[in-house]
Amino acid sequence: MEERIREIILKHSDRDAKLLGILHDIQDEFGYIPREAIDIVAEWLSISPGEVYDTASFYSFFRFKKAKHVIRVCNGIVCNLKGSEEIIRAIKERYGIKEGGVSEDGLFALEIVECIGRCDGPPAMLVDDDSYGNLTPQRALEILRGYEE
Amino acid sequence: MITITINGKSIAANPGETILQAARRNGVEIPALCLMMEDRPIGSCGLCVVKILREDRTSYVRACTTKVEDGMLIETHPPEIEEARKTILELLAEEHEVGGELQALLDRYGINVERREVIREEWPENPFIFFNPKACISCFRCVQTCGEIKENHVLVRRGRGARIEIVAGVNDSLKDAGCAFCGACIDACPTGALIEKTAIRAKGPLKKVTTICPYCGVGCAIDYFVQGNRIVYARGNPEGVNRGDDCLKGRFGWEFVHSEERLKRPLIKRDGKFVEVSWDEALDYVAQRLREIREKYGADSIAGLSSAKCTNEENYLFQKFMRTVIGTNNVDHCARLCHASTVVGLFKVFGSGAMTNSIEDLMTSEVFFVIGSNTTHAHPVIGTLIKRAVKRGAKLIVADPRNIELARYATIHLRHRPGTDVALINGMMHVIVKYRLADYKFVEERTEGFEKLKEVVEKYTPERVERITGVPRDDIIRAAILYATHRSAIIYAMGITQHTSGTANVASLANLALLTGNVGKEGSGVNPLRGQNNVQGAGDMGALPNLLPGYVRLDAPYADEIERIWGTKIPREPGLTVVEMMHAALKGKIKAMYIMGENPAVSDPDRSRVIESLKNLEFLVVQDLFLSETAQLADVVLPAASSLEKEGTFTNTERRVQLLRRVIEPVGEAKPDWWIITQLANRMGASWSYGSPKDIFEEIRKVVPQYRGITYKRIEKLGIQWPCTDEEHPGTPILHVDRFPTPTGLARFAPYEYKPPAEESDEEYPYILTTGRTYEHFHTGTLTRKMEGFNELMPEAFVEISSDDAEKLGIKNGDCVVVESRRGAIRVKAKISKIKKGVVFIPFHFAESAANTLTLDALDPEAKIPELKVAAVRLKRC
Known part of the structure; x- marks a missing residue:
C-alpha cells in the first residue's frame, strides 16, 4: 500500500493545499481512508496524523471504515417529510447495520447525511456515486440487492 | 495610529489590531472563553461580541476577530449584549460541568449552578491527564495550544458543528497519538475539563512554591502546588527561562519524592x-x-x-x-x-568551555544546525523552541543517524555513520572555503590559525566525505551553504561528545562557527546542551x-x-x-x-x-x-x-x-x-x-x-548568566562578543583529522550500536523509573533497528533480541524504525537490560570521555 499512497502523494506534490486532493484520491483508490494511509500521508507532508484526521473528519464524505459500498441515506428536511426514516429502518434491519457502521460481511456501510441535492425526488439515497430518488423501503432494498454481487 | 471610540472614550489604536486587543490594552475587559493567542483568535465562544455603531446601521461583531477601523464607535457592554452573554453562559452552565475561568464568569454574571457530582470519564487512556467531556465547551483552546503553541499537533477536532469532539491523534490513546504530556492543554482549558489526575481530589488551599526542575540542563522554573508535605501538581512558571513551557518530566516527574522506596535512615x-x-x-x-x-x-x-x-x-x-x-x-x-570533551574542545578554540549563547536568543536564529542531539526528547523545552522557530520560517539541519523527531522539521537531514562527525564537519568547511563563503573579516580580525585549518580541510572533498560518512555529497554541499549564509546556531549534545574523538568533534564545530563568523552574535554560537540540571x-x-x-x-x-x-x-x-x-x-x-x-x-x-x-x-x-x-x-x-x-x-x-x-x-x-x-x-x-x-x-x-x-x-x-564580575554587572547572555578569553583575545582554530572510532563494525560484529535517552526516562532511571506513569509510557528497553536489517535477521517488531558485543550481551525488544541501515540504538536507562553492558570504555585522549556512542555489536532473535 505504501507504494501506491506515495504515488498519489507525488501526483499532488507541486500544489500547496494538497491534503484534500490526496485524501480524495486515496478514497477513490481504496474506497475509504485507511488508518495506514493517514500515517503515510502525515509523514510525507510533515504533519501529524491527527492533523490529517482533523481535516478529513470535517467532511462527511470521507470515510474511515472499510466497506465495499457506502449507502448514504438523505435525512434532510424534504426527504425526512417524505419518509426517509422508514428507508433507514428497512436498511438497518435488512443488513444489521447501525448508523455509521458496516455490515458484518463488510458489504455495506450506512451513513445518514443531510441533503444530497435530490429534493426533486425525495426520499433519496446515494450508493457510492449513484443517486436514487423516489424511494420506498422495498425499492431501496431492491436497489441494494443489485450491489450484493 | 488610528482613533476609535470605546464606550464613549476616544482611544488611539494600532492599525491591524483587533477590537479586543485595543480594548484590553486600554483596560476594558471583554469576556472571552476561547481566546488563546490574541493574534490567532478561534472565535468559537461568542462571548466577546460587541456593538458597532455606524451612521446607517448597527452591527454586532466578535471583538476577537474584528480588526479596528478608523473612527469606529464601539460599545462593549450594552444591555442587549450583556443579556446575550448571560444567556450563553446559562446555556453553557446547563450543559456542562463547570470550573476554571467559566466558573469565574458565571460568578460575575450572577449565575448560580447547582453543583452536580459527575463521575469523570477517563479519556483518552493515559496515566496523567483527566478529561471530562461534560465540562468541555468546544472552545478549542487546547487544540490551538497543542498545535500552534507547542507544535505537537496531538489534540485535534473530529467532525464539525454541534457534534464536534476533541480527540487525540486519529482517535488514539494519548501515548499512541504521540502526546508529549507537557500539560499545556491543562493550562489552556477555561473550564477545568482538562486537569492533572493528581489535582482532582485536592480540596482546600494550596501553597505555591517556585523552584528549578530536577531534571535536564534547560533549568525550567516550575511552580509546585503543595498541601501539607505533599506536592499536588506542578506547572511551568511563565517568568522562568522556559516561559511557562514544560515537558513530561517537569510537569509530572515530581512523584518520585513521595516514593515509598525513598531512603529514610542511614x-x-x-x-x-x-x-x-x-x-x-x-x-x-x-x-x-x-x-x-x-x-x-x-x-x-x-x-x-x-x-x-x-x-x-x-x-x-x-x-x-x-x-x-x-x-x-x-x-x-x-x-x-x-561534556568533558566540550570543556576541553571549546576551551581550546574559544578559551571558555560553555554554551556561548542563551536559550532566549536562539529564537532569533535563522538556521539551526542540530548535531548529535535528540533535542525534543532530551531537552524538550528547547526542542519546542526549535520546532516553533522552524514553523516561523527558520531552517533546520539535523545530523543524526536516527530518524529523530526533529528530522521531520529539517530542511536537510544528514544521516552520517556514528563516529564520523569530524569528517562531516571538515567536509562542510571544505565547501565553505572552496566557495569562499567564509566570513573573512571575522576570520581576519578575531581568529588565528586559519591557514592551518585550510590545509586540513582541503583534503575533505564532498566525495571523500561521502565515502567516510555515508552522507550524499550534494547534501553535504547544501548543508554547508545553508549554514554559512545565515545567522546560524550550532546545537549539540552527547552524540558529539561521547566519542574517542569527542574533543576533535567539539573543536571542529567551534572551527565551523569561527569560519563563518557565527560566534559572539545573537542567534548564533556553539551551544552544548547540558544533560543534568x-x-x-x-x-x-x-x-x-x-x-x-x-x-x-x-x-x-x-x-x-x-x-x-x-x-x-x-x-x-x-x-x-x-x-x-x-x-x-x-x-x-x-x-x-x-x-x-x-x-x-x-x-x-x-x-x-x-x-x-x-x-x-x-x-x-x-x-x-x-x-x-x-x-x-x-x-x-x-x-x-x-x-x-x-x-x-x-x-x-x-x-x-x-x-x-x-x-x-x-x-x-x-x-x-x-x-x-x-x-x-x-x-x-x-x-x-x-x-x-x-x-x-x-x-x-x-x-x-x-x-x-x-x-x-x-x-x-x-537567575544571572556568568561571567558576572561585580554586583552591578548584568551577567553575560552571549559570550565572546568583543574578544575571546584567550591571552591574545583571539580565537584559535584547532583543526583535527578524522580518526575512526575505537571499535568499528566487522564480520563478527556487523552492527554499530549507539546509545541515548528516551523522552520518558532520565539517566539511569533512579528517579523516573520510581513512577508508575512513566513506566506505563516506557516500561522497558528496546533496540531500534532499520527495517532492512530486521528483515535480513528475520526480526519482527516486538521480538526478543539478543544484542551482543565483545563485552557482554543483553536481551531487549526489537523496535523497527527508520534508523540508518547498519546502526542500532538502545536507551541506557534500564539496569535489567543495560546498554552499558555492551559499550566500551575507550577514552578520548584529551578529555578522557569514554566512547559511549559507538560499539560494534551483533544481533539475533532470542
Whole structure:
C-alpha cells in the first residue's frame, strides 16, 4: 500500500493545499481512508496524523471504515417529510447495520447525511456515486440487492 | 495610529489590531472563553461580541476577530449584549460541568449552578491527564495550544458543528497519538475539563512554591502546588527561562519524592545486610573508615564522585572536602561522561568551555544546525523552541543517524555513520572555503590559525566525505551553504561528545562557527546542551580532578589565592577521572570511594567491569535518594534530600545561576548533601561552620571570579548568566562578543583529522550500536523509573533497528533480541524504525537490560570521555 499512497502523494506534490486532493484520491483508490494511509500521508507532508484526521473528519464524505459500498441515506428536511426514516429502518434491519457502521460481511456501510441535492425526488439515497430518488423501503432494498454481487 | 471610540472614550489604536486587543490594552475587559493567542483568535465562544455603531446601521461583531477601523464607535457592554452573554453562559452552565475561568464568569454574571457530582470519564487512556467531556465547551483552546503553541499537533477536532469532539491523534490513546504530556492543554482549558489526575481530589488551599526542575540542563522554573508535605501538581512558571513551557518530566516527574522506596535512615552493611542506624553512628563510622584507609594507603587511595544533580554549594563543598580534608584531587563527576570533551574542545578554540549563547536568543536564529542531539526528547523545552522557530520560517539541519523527531522539521537531514562527525564537519568547511563563503573579516580580525585549518580541510572533498560518512555529497554541499549564509546556531549534545574523538568533534564545530563568523552574535554560537540540571555548575565548582573552582588549573597562580581563602594546602597533582578511578579500583590502587548522587553501576561504560571494580573496594559510601544499583554495593548508604527538599543554586546549560526553593521538607531523616559533607568534614578534623547554602555561596563568590557579582538576592526572580564580575554587572547572555578569553583575545582554530572510532563494525560484529535517552526516562532511571506513569509510557528497553536489517535477521517488531558485543550481551525488544541501515540504538536507562553492558570504555585522549556512542555489536532473535 505504501507504494501506491506515495504515488498519489507525488501526483499532488507541486500544489500547496494538497491534503484534500490526496485524501480524495486515496478514497477513490481504496474506497475509504485507511488508518495506514493517514500515517503515510502525515509523514510525507510533515504533519501529524491527527492533523490529517482533523481535516478529513470535517467532511462527511470521507470515510474511515472499510466497506465495499457506502449507502448514504438523505435525512434532510424534504426527504425526512417524505419518509426517509422508514428507508433507514428497512436498511438497518435488512443488513444489521447501525448508523455509521458496516455490515458484518463488510458489504455495506450506512451513513445518514443531510441533503444530497435530490429534493426533486425525495426520499433519496446515494450508493457510492449513484443517486436514487423516489424511494420506498422495498425499492431501496431492491436497489441494494443489485450491489450484493 | 488610528482613533476609535470605546464606550464613549476616544482611544488611539494600532492599525491591524483587533477590537479586543485595543480594548484590553486600554483596560476594558471583554469576556472571552476561547481566546488563546490574541493574534490567532478561534472565535468559537461568542462571548466577546460587541456593538458597532455606524451612521446607517448597527452591527454586532466578535471583538476577537474584528480588526479596528478608523473612527469606529464601539460599545462593549450594552444591555442587549450583556443579556446575550448571560444567556450563553446559562446555556453553557446547563450543559456542562463547570470550573476554571467559566466558573469565574458565571460568578460575575450572577449565575448560580447547582453543583452536580459527575463521575469523570477517563479519556483518552493515559496515566496523567483527566478529561471530562461534560465540562468541555468546544472552545478549542487546547487544540490551538497543542498545535500552534507547542507544535505537537496531538489534540485535534473530529467532525464539525454541534457534534464536534476533541480527540487525540486519529482517535488514539494519548501515548499512541504521540502526546508529549507537557500539560499545556491543562493550562489552556477555561473550564477545568482538562486537569492533572493528581489535582482532582485536592480540596482546600494550596501553597505555591517556585523552584528549578530536577531534571535536564534547560533549568525550567516550575511552580509546585503543595498541601501539607505533599506536592499536588506542578506547572511551568511563565517568568522562568522556559516561559511557562514544560515537558513530561517537569510537569509530572515530581512523584518520585513521595516514593515509598525513598531512603529514610542511614544504612550500614553488616554481614552482607543493610541495617538502619542513627546519623551519628553512620557519620562516625564513615569518618573513621576513611581516616583508617588514608593512614594505611595514603590520600590518593581515596576517590570521590560528586554529582551534577546536586547544587553548586554541594559540589563546591564536595571537591573542597576531597581536596582539603582527604587531601587528593581524585574528584570527578558524570560530566566526564557527557561534556568533558566540550570543556576541553571549546576551551581550546574559544578559551571558555560553555554554551556561548542563551536559550532566549536562539529564537532569533535563522538556521539551526542540530548535531548529535535528540533535542525534543532530551531537552524538550528547547526542542519546542526549535520546532516553533522552524514553523516561523527558520531552517533546520539535523545530523543524526536516527530518524529523530526533529528530522521531520529539517530542511536537510544528514544521516552520517556514528563516529564520523569530524569528517562531516571538515567536509562542510571544505565547501565553505572552496566557495569562499567564509566570513573573512571575522576570520581576519578575531581568529588565528586559519591557514592551518585550510590545509586540513582541503583534503575533505564532498566525495571523500561521502565515502567516510555515508552522507550524499550534494547534501553535504547544501548543508554547508545553508549554514554559512545565515545567522546560524550550532546545537549539540552527547552524540558529539561521547566519542574517542569527542574533543576533535567539539573543536571542529567551534572551527565551523569561527569560519563563518557565527560566534559572539545573537542567534548564533556553539551551544552544548547540558544533560543534568547542574552539570554546568558541578564543573564551575571544580568537581574535576585537574581544575579548581572557576576552571583554575592546579598550577595556575590563582590556585595560591584559593589556598589562601581556604586557609589550607591544595594537592597539585591532577587526580583520576571517572573511568580511570574504576580502572584503579579494579587494580586495587583505589581502596575507598565516596559517591554522591551518581549511579556508575548503570551509567558508566563496560558495566560488568565497573561493578567488579566497585566490589573490589575496601570501603564504599554512597549518598543517594534511593538504594540505586551502586548503593546496593556500598558499605554505608546515606539518605539524601532531593532538590525539591532543599535550598541552593543550580547553573543551567546557558550558564544561568538559579535559586532553588524548598518545596517540601525532606522525607524521613534524609538530609541535604551539604549538611552531610559538612558533618563528615568536621568529624575528620575540619572546622567548617556553614549554617546554610547561602553561607557556602558567599564563599563561592570569593573563590570563583565568574560568580563574583551574583548574590541570592539578585537571583530571587530570575537567575544571572556568568561571567558576572561585580554586583552591578548584568551577567553575560552571549559570550565572546568583543574578544575571546584567550591571552591574545583571539580565537584559535584547532583543526583535527578524522580518526575512526575505537571499535568499528566487522564480520563478527556487523552492527554499530549507539546509545541515548528516551523522552520518558532520565539517566539511569533512579528517579523516573520510581513512577508508575512513566513506566506505563516506557516500561522497558528496546533496540531500534532499520527495517532492512530486521528483515535480513528475520526480526519482527516486538521480538526478543539478543544484542551482543565483545563485552557482554543483553536481551531487549526489537523496535523497527527508520534508523540508518547498519546502526542500532538502545536507551541506557534500564539496569535489567543495560546498554552499558555492551559499550566500551575507550577514552578520548584529551578529555578522557569514554566512547559511549559507538560499539560494534551483533544481533539475533532470542
